[in-house]
Amino acid sequence: xxxxxxxxxxxxxxxxxxxxxxxxxxxxxxxxxxxxxxxxxxxxxxxxxxxxxxxxxxxxxxxxxxxxxxxxxxxxxxxxxxxxxxxxxxxxxxxxxxxxxxxxxxxxxxxxxx
Amino acid sequence: xxxxxxxxxxxxxxxxxxxxxxxxxxxxxxxxxxxxxxxxxxxxxxxxxxxxxxxxxxxxxxxxxxxxxxxxxxxxxxxxxxxxxxxxxxxxxxxxxxxxxxxxxxxxxxxxxx
Numbered sequence: 001x002x003x004x005x006x007x008x009x010x011x012x013x014x015x016x017x018x019x020x021x022x023x024x025x026x027x028x029x030x031x032x033x034x035x036x037x038x039x040x041x042x043x044x045x046x047x048x049x050x051x052x053x054x055x056x057x058x059x060x061x062x063x064x065x066x067x068x069x070x071x072x073x074x075x076x077x078x079x080x081x082x083x084x085x086x087x088x089x090x091x092x093x094x095x096x097x098x099x100x101x102x103x104x105x106x107x108x109x110x111x112x113x114x
Numbered sequence: 115x116x117x118x119x120x121x122x123x124x125x126x127x128x129x130x131x132x133x134x135x136x137x138x139x140x141x142x143x144x145x146x147x148x149x150x151x152x153x154x155x156x157x158x159x160x161x162x163x164x165x166x167x168x169x170x171x172x173x174x175x176x177x178x179x180x181x182x183x184x185x186x187x188x189x190x191x192x193x194x195x196x197x198x199x200x201x202x203x204x205x206x207x208x209x210x211x212x213x214x215x216x217x218x219x220x221x222x223x224x225x226x227x228x
Binding site for chain 2: 048
């Protein structure tokens with residue numbers, strides 16, 4: 001089944017403890033991205049990647065890192081999480097990153113930073 | 115940069131009522147427009163999209179949207195809603211001319227009362 005998977009789905013952590021949220025897609029998509037969703041703010045893009053070893057900042061990249069060493073994986077790294085990074089995170093992928101390509105979203109990761 | 119406005123934060127309807135959710139965008143050039151839906155506890159799914167041609171676009175589950183260039187609008191409609199349409203709806207546009215990134219509206223929560 002074609003899908004985008006994320007792990008973990010739920011995570012509670014403390015300020016400053018490094019964490020990684022994994023994202024994987026099995027559709028051989030070139031484009032992958034991370035969004036955070038906050039009430040009343042909609043979805044805001046954190047980082048995106050057009051292909052392996054190519055990443056770029058989205059609208060809200062501060063406090064996050066990403067890497068794209070393999071086509072299928074696009075982990076989101078929080079080196080030193082803070083409470084304002086408590087949010088619902090979505091990974092998405094699309095075939096070629098063209099605006100006409102449909103983006104497929106993962107199930108989401110709900111992160112709470114205490 | 116492109117911006118998107120969704121006028122209604124929360125809409126409450128009875129089953130069989132007609133639905134129209136507003137979406138206005140700021141960019142005046144070539145426009146690509148999307149509506150995504152997020153059912154409770156689930157990830158975002160593409161509802162419909164407009165790239166060119168007939169300004170009345172039909173999507174899944176009986177939804178349609180009309181692109182009105184003169185009004186910079188792309189309103190979502192459904193003649194008769196069902197309880198299962200309870201969800202949050204997001205309008206999205208590319209972040210700028212030729213951009214691969216999507217800018218999402220803040221979302222409209224629809225609650226359908228049986």
